Amino acid sequence: xxxxxxxxxxxxxxxxxxxxxxxxxxxxxLAIPFGTSDASVWEAFFQKHFREMNDDEIKxxxxxxxxxxxxxxxxxxxxxxxxxxxxxxxxxxxxxSRCIGCRRCVYACVKENNQSREPQIHWIxxxxxxxxxxxxxxxxxxxxxxxxQEVPEEGHFYMPVQCQQCENPPCVKVCPTxxxxxxxxxxxxxxxxxxxxCRYCMAACPYGARHFNWGKPQIDKKELNPDVHYLGNRxxxxxxxEKCTFCIQxxxxxxxxxxxxxxxxxxxxxxxxxxxxxxxEIRYCIENKRVFRLKEDLNTSPKFYYFFAI
Amino acid sequence: MSDLLQPVKNLFTTMKFMAKxxxxxxxxxxxxxxxxxxxxxxxxxxxxxxxxxxxxxxxVSWGFYISNFxxxxxxxxxxxxxxxxxxxxxxxxxxEIVLLGEILAITAIIMCLMFVISxxxxxxxxxxxxxxxxxxxxxxxxxxxxxxxxxxxxAINCTAVFYVLYRLSLGKEYKMSVLWPIIIxxxxxxxxxxxxxxxxxxxxxxxxxxxxxxLAPRFIASALCSGPxxxxxxxxxxxxxxxxxxxxxxxxxxAELIAYTMGLNLFLFAAEFFKEFYSGSVHLAPMQYPYFGLxxxxxxxxxxxxxxxxxxxxxFIFLRPKTRxxxxxxxxxxxxxxxxxxxxxxxxxxxxxxxxxxxGEIYEYxxxxxxxxxxxxxxxxxxxxxxxxLKFALPVYTGDLRFKSSGSEKTE
Amino acid sequence: MNLKSLSKILLIVSIPVILLLMLSSYAAxxxxxxxxxVPPPPFSEGIFPCSGCHAGMExxxxxxxxxxxxxIKLKHFDGWCFNCHNPGDRDTLRLASGKIISFKESxxxxxQCHGTMFRDWKVGVHGKRTGFWNGKKEYRLCxxxxxxxxxxxxxxxxxxxxxxxxxxKYKTSETIPLNPLDSxxx
Numbered sequence: 001x002x003x004x005x006x007x008x009x010x011x012x013x014x015x016x017x018x019x020x021x022x023x024x025x026x027x028x029x030l031a032i033p034f035g036t037s038d039a040s041v042w043e044a045f046f047q048k049h050f051r052e053m054n055d056d057e058i059k060x061x062x063x064x065x066x067x068x069x070x071x072x073x074x075x076x077x078x079x080x081x082x083x084x085x086x087x088x089x090x091x092x093x094x095x096x097s098r099c100i101g102c103r104r105c106v107y108a109c110v111k112e113n114n115q116s117r118e119p120q121i122h123w124i125x126x127x128x129x130x131x132x133x134x135x136x137x138x139x140x141x142x143x144x145x146x147x148x149q150e151v152p153e154e155g156h157f158y159m160p161v162q163c164q165q166c167e168n169p170p171c172v173k174v175c176p177t178x179x180x181x182x183x184x185x186x187x188x189x190x191x192x193x194x195x196x197x198c199r200y201c202m203a204a205c206p207y208g209a210r211h212f213n214w215g216k217p218q219i220d221k222k223e224l225n226p227d228v229h230y231l232g233n234r235x236x237x238x239x240x241x242e243k244c245t246f247c248i249q250x251x252x253x254x255x256x257x258x259x260x261x262x263x264x265x266x267x268x269x270x271x272x273x274x275x276x277x278x279x280x281e282i283r284y285c286i287e288n289k290r291v292f293r294l295k296e297d298l299n300t301s302p303k304f305y306y307f308f309a310i
Numbered sequence: 311m312s313d314l315l316q317p318v319k320n321l322f323t324t325m326k327f328m329a330k331x332x333x334x335x336x337x338x339x340x341x342x343x344x345x346x347x348x349x350x351x352x353x354x355x356x357x358x359x360x361x362x363x364x365x366x367x368x369x370v371s372w373g374f375y376i377s378n379f380x381x382x383x384x385x386x387x388x389x390x391x392x393x394x395x396x397x398x399x400x401x402x403x404x405x406e407i408v409l410l411g412e413i414l415a416i417t418a419i420i421m422c423l424m425f426v427i428s429x430x431x432x433x434x435x436x437x438x439x440x441x442x443x444x445x446x447x448x449x450x451x452x453x454x455x456x457x458x459x460x461x462x463x464x465a466i467n468c469t470a471v472f473y474v475l476y477r478l479s480l481g482k483e484y485k486m487s488v489l490w491p492i493i494i495x496x497x498x499x500x501x502x503x504x505x506x507x508x509x510x511x512x513x514x515x516x517x518x519x520x521x522x523x524x525l526a527p528r529f530i531a532s533a534l535c536s537g538p539x540x541x542x543x544x545x546x547x548x549x550x551x552x553x554x555x556x557x558x559x560x561x562x563x564x565a566e567l568i569a570y571t572m573g574l575n576l577f578l579f580a581a582e583f584f585k586e587f588y589s590g591s592v593h594l595a596p597m598q599y600p601y602f603g604l605x606x607x608x609x610x611x612x613x614x615x616x617x618x619x620x621x622x623x624x625x626f627i628f629l630r631p632k633t634r635x636x637x638x639x640x641x642x643x644x645x646x647x648x649x650x651x652x653x654x655x656x657x658x659x660x661x662x663x664x665x666x667x668x669x670g671e672i673y674e675y676x677x678x679x680x681x682x683x684x685x686x687x688x689x690x691x692x693x694x695x696x697x698x699x700l701k702f703a704l705p706v707y708t709g710d711l712r713f714k715s716s717g718s719e720k721t722e
Numbered sequence: 723m724n725l726k727s728l729s730k731i732l733l734i735v736s737i738p739v740i741l742l743l744m745l746s747s748y749a750a751x752x753x754x755x756x757x758x759x760v761p762p763p764p765f766s767e768g769i770f771p772c773s774g775c776h777a778g779m780e781x782x783x784x785x786x787x788x789x790x791x792x793x794i795k796l797k798h799f800d801g802w803c804f805n806c807h808n809p810g811d812r813d814t815l816r817l818a819s820g821k822i823i824s825f826k827e828s829x830x831x832x833x834q835c836h837g838t839m840f841r842d843w844k845v846g847v848h849g850k851r852t853g854f855w856n857g858k859k860e861y862r863l864c865x866x867x868x869x870x871x872x873x874x875x876x877x878x879x880x881x882x883x884x885x886x887x888x889x890x891k892y893k894t895s896e897t898i899p900l901n902p903l904d905s906x907x908x
Contacts, residue, residue: 045434049438049445052445085856088856093847095847100875100877100878101880102878102879102880102881103880103881103882103883104881104903104906106881106884107881107901107902107903108903110901110903111901111903117898117899117900117901118893118898118899119362119885119890119892119893120884120885120890120899122884125669125884127669127670137592138592138670139666139668139669139670140595140604140605140666140670140672141670142669142670144669144671144883144884145883145884145886146880146883147880147882147883148880149879150877150878150879150880151877151878151879151880152877161669170514170515170516173450173451174450174451174452174453174513174514175447175451176439176446176447176451176453176454176457177435177438177439177444177445177446177447178445178446178447179438179445194435194438194445195431195432195435196430196431196432196433196435196436196438196439197361197430197431197432197435198426198429198430198431198453199371199372199429199431200451200453200510202368202371203371203372203511203514203516203517203663203664204514204516205516205668206515206516206668207668207669208368208369208667208668208669210368211368212361212368212371212431213360213431214360214361214362214364214366214367214368214890215359215360215361215362215892215893216359216360218898219898220898220900223900223901223904237432238360238431239360239361239430239431239432240431240432241431251855254856254857255854255855255856255857255858256854256855256856256857257853257854257855258851258852258853258854258855262852263852264903265850266850266867266878267850267867267875268848268849268850268851268862268867271846271847272855273855274855274856280855281845281846281847281851284842284845284846284847285847288842288847289847295516298515298516299515309842309847309848359892360892362890362891362892363892367887367890368887369887370887673886673887673888
């Protein structure tokens with residue numbers, strides 16, 4: 001059975017792999033395909049933690065991955081491993097007085113970051129609150145499934161939530177395998193090849209920012225973004241956790257583009273920049289606007305600032 | 311040459327003993343095997359198509375597997391309740407049956423590990439959690455701690471059980487000087503496995519339902535009810551089907567201990583209930599959900615009150631000497647406690663941690679067919695493992711099975 | 723030639739060059755190469771230059787129902803065309819101070835009343851700014867988002883809500899949903 005699949009180049013390699021995994025006696029330790037000629041499966045299995053690999057090892061891993069992706073998605077991917085820029089700590093601002101809840105950011109993010117369309121994964125959740133005495137810490141009042149003809153709706157305000165890139169990230173603290181960590185520029189990243197899918201980080205995250213690939217991620221070939229980063233938007237695997245990385249594949253360049261959600265926002269409610277640069281717009285927001293951070297009492301110290309520009 | 315072959319021969323003897331049994335025994339094995347098969351098929355499906363076959367989603371990211379895991383850690387930890395009086399106070403009637411408790415602990419830990427592995431999205435990467443060859447996040451991650459303490463506990467209990475059985479199977483008395491240090495170590499360790507498991511949830515400030523200091527004490531208290539209650543049932547079965555003698559005194563003593571721990575468990579529950587509802591802060595919602603429902607969502611309510619009524623009833627049954635020394639009411643109370651704690655420390659503990667989720671959404675979780683299948687399979691495996699283990703251990707204990715260090719075995 | 727005379731020549735040459743540079747930079751700020759890099763103003767199709775029609779017309783400063791620009795309903799402050807448009811040259815705008823500005827730097831006109839917004843806009847906090855966070859940025863004029871005649875932001879149709887967890891099931895179908903963003907023409 002596996003031989004037949006192997007010789008058939010048109011069948012998707014990951015499908016075969018997962019099929020083999022499934023038939024491997026149902027034992028976790030034996031869930032690796034035996035008897036397959038595909039050596040890269042073994043290489044993938046024994047791949048080291050991203051931060052423990054040297055440059056040569058990273059290079060060979062990238063080469064293998066680019067081939068795997070090319071085989072699977074029939075698209076040439078360029079996987080970057082760009083490191084953090086010196087003297088940069090990213091910060092994000094979101095103007096609650098402007099956001100109209102149109103969800104353009106949600107889908108721009110999905111497209112830029114190659115999120116699974118089926119089953120659906122969204123890194124940004126837009127919450128609709130009723131204006132009134134209840135404040136944003138009473139989340140049961142929020143609705144994320146609002147769908148009127150037009151937004152903004154009278155008497156409501158909107159609060160998009162995504163990874164807050166905490167300075168003190170609870171998800172990193174709890175990860176049993178160190179598969180997620182905070183980079184020097186403040187971005188919390190995941191090594192999708194090291195994550196075991198225990199979802200402890202999802203239980204620990206106070207912002208619902210982490211998302212699990214419950215099924216095999218599926219994306220239409222036409223919609224793939226081939227400009228990817230190892231720690232960011234490269235296509236993910238079934239059974240691993242993923243999250244917002246402030247569009248690491250864009251923002252770590254020099255000059256670096258704004259994240260996709262900033263770029264798409266029709267009302268300009270989203271602000272992004274270097275917290276260490278006193279001239280950046282994010283610093284201006286923090287210094288001149290009424291700013292708050294979500295669930296401040298948890299001491300996660302997010303680098304995501306909600307503000308009111310009015 | 312015969313010396314080298316001896317272990318193999320002994321193994322065959324053991325297997326012969328395991329294979330021997332009446333109609334009921336084979337029926338029981340077949341019954342369990344059927345469920346194991348269901349479990350294996352379900353798990354293969356889950357591996358193949360992904361965790362999307364479970365009812366878990368981003369909103370409720372842990373479910374039935376982790377609930378069962380939590381309950382079973384409690385069962386495993388409860389072996390300590392038997393060890394403490396048996397060895398520290400030399401309470402003879404219980405000492406006789408400590409072995410059974412330790413075998414139960416081994417079984418429970420193995421089941422725990424199976425439940426955790428079932429919950430992993432990438433089980434083949436499980437080795438990443440190990441120290442040295444993986445990248446264990448120790449001491450930061452409580453899950454790393456849990457891996458250490460659970461496997462340590464498994465090792466300790468295996469050592470104790472195998473030492474005792476080894477000595478007995480050779481017809482020798484086991485030495486307390488060897489057993490003593492193991493037991494001394496196992497007592498705090500048993501407490502620690504359940505404490506660490508409680509801390510696993512307790513340490514998450516994002517989940518107010520778990521982020522209460524009373525969680526670890528409540529874990530211990532409820533574990534010290536359900537574990538012994540399960541054992542009381544097992545003891546009665548064991549003494550009916552084997553020659554092993556378990557005195558009524560031991561059973562009643564354990565029942566009395568359960569009354570105290572259940573009393574404590576109920577008190578701790580009341581303390582938490584009061585604090586949450588009287589202060590009525592924004593953290594009340596996850597407490598409201600399981601007991602009164604939230605915004606019309608009340609799937610868990612009936613279960614939680616059932617668990618409470620069960621626990622309360624069992625408490626009174628165990629409290630009165632008259633009812634706890636009557637085998638009908640005693641067994642009824644045991645079943646009530648096991649069910650009650652299974653609900654309370656299983657789904658009742660895990661699910662409200664996620665409802666409402668951190669952004670206020672209410673997704674009412676209930677296990678899917680695949681999750682039920684896998685869980686059933688693990689429970690059946692546990693029962694099979696325990697049965698076969700006892701089938702070997704009991705004859706050794708009662709002297710029916712003896713190995714010789716060399717030469718042929720002697721059986722009576 | 724000694725060093726002194728060389729420096730003298732250099733000085734003489736450099737003075738006009740510097741003057742020219744200063745002049746050109748002044749021109750840049752005053753003329754249509756604006757202070758802030760913005761895309762062209764969002765004129766209706768074929769409407770600009772206004773002088774195309776208005777060149778021969780005399781400016782009528784009376785408030786009245788317009789007979790041509792009937793699509794324009796002024797829902798801004800209690801003003802009139804020439805609060806902003808230059809009656810002398812319709813291809814430009816006129817500030818309250820009388821200063822004439824191009825349509826490409828209309829932010830100065832809006833900034834006359836909306837000072838705090840203007841301040842925030844300049845640093846990129848009010849309104850949309852794209853480009854590079856650590857490099858060249860592109861601004862939007864106020865009028866790119868706010869019609870000057872009816873400045874309230876137009877409501878939008880929201881993109882579809884996420885799929886509820888209850889409805890997210892295992893699917894074998896080959897049809898993968900497309901990104902709803904593709905259907906929007908911005």
